[in-house]
Amino acid sequence: MTIWISLTGRETITSSKSVTTSFVSIDRVVIVGASLAGLRAAEALRDDGFTGHLTLIGNEPWEPYDRPPLSKSVLAGWLPIDHTTLPQLRDIQAEWILGVAAVGLDRQNHQVHLADGRLVDFDRLLIATGTRARPWVNQEEAALDGVFTLRTREDSSRLSTRLASGPKHVLVIGGGFTGSEVASVCRELGLPVTLAERGPTPLVGALGQAAGTVFAKWQRQYGVDLRCNVTVMALEGDTQGRLRRARLSDGDVLEIDVAVVALGAIRNVEWLHDAKLAADTRGVACDASCRAFDEDGMVTDDIFVAGDVARWPNPLYNGMLLSVEHWGNAVEQAKTAAHNMVCVPSERRPHKYLPAFWSNQFGVNIKSVGLPTIADEIVLTQGTAEERRFVAVYGQKGRIVAALAVNAPLLLPAYQALIEARAPFPPELYAADGPLKLRPVSAGFLPHGHTTHSPGAASTGPGPSTPEVQPIGKDADMLADPRIPLGPKSL
Amino acid sequence: MTQRYPHNKLFEEILDPANRHNPYPLYAQLRETPISQQEDGTYVVSTYREIEALLYDPRISSDQRKSTRGPPLKFRVRQREPEGSLPFVFLDPPDHNRLRRVVMHQFTPERVEGMRDYVIPLVDELLDAQRNRSQLDIVDDFAHPLPVRVISKMLGLPLEDRSRFEVWVSALVRTLEPPQNVSGEAEVEQRASQAAMQMKEYLRGLVTIRRDRPGDDLISALVVSTSHEDAGQMNEQEILASLQLLTLAGYETTVNSITNGVLTLLRNLDVLARLQRNPDMVIRTVEEVLRYEPPVQYLTRTTLTDINIADVTIPKGATVVLLLASGNRDPARFPDPDHFDPDRIDNEHFGFGRGIHYCVGAPLARMETHIALNALVRRLVNPRLVADPPPYRELASLRGPQHLAVAFDSLSD
Amino acid sequence: MKIVVDLNRCLSYGQCVFAAPNVFRFRGEQSLEYDYNPADELRIQVERAAAACPVRAISIGKDEHDDLDLTHRKGDYNEQ
Secondary structure: OOEEEOOOOOEEEOOOOOHHHHEOOOOEEEEEOOOHHHHHHHHHHHHOOOOOEEEEEEOOOOOOEOOHHHHOOOOOOOOOHHHHEOOOOOOOOOEEEEOOOEEEEEOOOOEEEEOOOOEEEOOEEEEOOOEEEOOOOOHHHHOOEOEEEOOOHHHHHHHHHHHHOOOOOEEEEOOOHHHHHHHHHHHHOOOOEEEEEOOOOOOHHHHHHHHHHHHHHHHHHOOOEEEEOOOEEEEEEOOOOEEEEEEEOOOOEEEOOEEEEOOOEEEOOHHHOOOOEOEEOOEEEEOOOOEEEEOOOOEEEEEEEOOOOEEEEEHHHOOEEEEEOOHHHHHHHHHHHHHHHHEOHHHOOOOOOOOEEEEEEOOEEEEEEEOHHHOOEEEEEEEEOOOOEEEEEEEEOOEEEEEEEEOOHHHHHHHHHHHHOOOEOOOOOOOOOOOOOOOOEEOOOOOOOOOOOOOOEEEOOOOOOOOOOOOOOOOHHHHHOOOOOOOOOOO | OOOOOOHHHHHHHHHOHHHOOOOHHHHHHHOOOOEEEOOOOOEEEOOHHHHHHHHHOOOEEOOHHHOOOOOOHHHHOOOOOOOOOOOHHHOOOOHHHHHHHHHHHHOOHHHHHHOHHHHHHHHHHHHHOOOOOOEEEHHHHHHOHHHHHHHHHHHOOOHHHHHHHHHHHHHHHHHHOOHHHOOOHHHHHHHHHHHHHHHHHHHHHHHHHHHHOOOOOHHHHHHHHOOOOOOOOOOHHHHHHHHHHHHHHHHHOHHHHHHHHHHHHHHOHHHHHHHHHOHHHHHHHHHHHHHHOOOEOOEEEEEOOOEEEOOEEEOOOOEEEEOHHHHOOOOOOOOOOOOOOOOOOOOOOOOOOOHHHOOOOHHHHHHHHHHHHHHHHHHEEOOEEOOOOOOEOOOOOEOOEOOOEEEOOEEOO | OOEEEOOOOOOOOOHHHHHOOOOEEEEOOOEEEEOOOOOHHHHHHHHHHHHHOOOOOEEEOHHHHOOOOOOOOHHHHHOO
């Protein structure tokens, strides 16, 4: 089988062997998680010739839908919520179990336990349960009317309705991609909005302070009341349980009626609690073929992982186990896992995903390729921040590891090639719209756990048995509590 | 048995008019070396992967004034006037971006879609004129007049002046060829410079008229916008250069996508029959024509610094030819590339280029070609080629038949 | 009909906006937003958009393909 990989990262299969010689006999495949990864895995299974029984289990009652628009066009009121259902790219002939959560996995008997008591048998299992939004730490405050998280279509629908009703002041807690996009929509709708971020800039988790400083400026230009190095200490409600106020660590008390909690994501691994897999808050560890590891570091034969919930070794980053919340990874890893589930071992292929994500906010398109979070330096290579169009490259120990394109998506493919080639940093480009002299600066990433939003992509240790990294120099509880400020962190 | 040539002479052979009707075996030979340095020092890139990489590479420049050879003919003829401006297709960022953005602000989906109601009846009118004939020249009777009228209408160029434009445009288009193809270069340069100046003078007059009384055409829109929302983004010389570019592109490219499309369909009658049965197939068919017989065969670039690619170092200031039509036939990218197959999946061809210089007019060209091919296939009863291969235009870069004689039994409604 | 755009592949060429302006549009200069569920009457426009995309970022749900002479499965093609 020849696979041609284009500059833009897609695989095109240019020839394939007959299905009967490359196939393992499997009767039942179960996919737990009926979102993007689950759906694409189901399609890939059928594409790869699997003809047995296929079950898709999802805890939400909806057919798979796309999440990115939930914090953008749905929230803005432009896209109706039921217009987010994902297209099925082919017939999958699956048994759908929607609105029922998986609550346990019995590996010995090859069964998934469902919340309604059912047991679902499998020959092969794909774990694609993804993540959920981290709720506000204080449960009482979180239950106030007006406090929202944003992950599901129901969340988006409710929040969109609330924003359309013209709240007096919105507070967004957490300045990652989700929080920033929500703040952007609020400004589009003409709503006063405060964004509180514990780190020194918005997007510092994913893109570092140097880039984050640019975005901070733009947010303010758009009218966001941006508070960095600030946390929300408490949310207060009235006697009817409606949100009324927020107390910030800078001493300010805001009169607010809507708070959007955008503190990152929690991997949905609780249902695997007794399964003795290498599963923890970082996700489920798997090998390059997406087979799950057990807690002893042994790879399983019949359990695969794909999407936000997976951690897998990425060859481009020295085999470090990578965990991303990327749309592109959900799609690619689902296809790889599905293929590897049903083919003969000699035809398995490794999951070789180059991290890539995008965001649209404050009138700009932000795209990134590679893994910025491991970088120590960043340099502007094309365009300027003033013209709101630029490309910046991230380097780690003298090698290019990522690139960031703002309002310049057409420029990114060239950098993808440099990243894959591990080209030297800073790159010698002499671009026509580049600065006369490249001036690398510190990228400004914070130690693990310091931000109150998801970095979106994280290197999570070199092996499946590597324990979770403990934050250095601070009490772990303090860092885990998003209400506790850390003080300014300068470059 | 195809003649084999030494690699460093292959581009010369490709430019030779004798090979115009079928350069593809020569492209195949060239592809044995992705980047091939020619006798005259030009680097020719013939494989898909490398062409794509270079089209996105920021070290590649469209501004050939930066090449060690200096500005080629097509640049020199536009710079005779003291403030003569180059069209944005010949410029790099940031100027390219600034100018293209201003044009794109007016070359909108609404404006392009608005041309549909002009194109459809025009296509039928051109065909109606062929009633009571048994043969037509697709080029002269159809594929050339159609885009000329469409761009004239869109820009707001008076149709009665089109013969003047034809003269200017042909003089300018001759300069697109590399030196070895241009005999009597001095004379060509002289005539083209004169044509460029006369055309700009004419356009200047038109711009002045529209400034006083704007219409709903593109020239009016550009003139108005550069006084208001895009003020300071494009001076008058730049407006004239942009208009000259749009006119030239409108006159000289779509004619080939239509003609190449007809020729290919008449050589693949099974596809023609499918298209007759299912007109919606024209969408994919046109994409496959753009791959199979692209109207623009190659682009010329220079380098801003040394570039290492495919085990070759292209030095700074080199002249680089990106052979789009060869990349489109690269078996490493397109399975069975020499098979014309509208059902092809993953047809990411170079028909309109790639990267920041991607063809501005692509949406208009697609619309015209869709409508044109559907109408021809629907209305010409029993169409067949009179001569295969047909005679070709001399141009190697903008490649298409000079005439395409097609016989037919009758014209249906 | 249902569609999805791979916004990682998307480089904002904008050919889709020209082909189906009621389905695709730019927010700011380079941010594509689109309706995942365009009305069936817009089918041809969406087909044009998918074909015109230089990076093939647009996928159309399979229900729609069956109607046209465009049905195509990977296996069929590779048999040559």
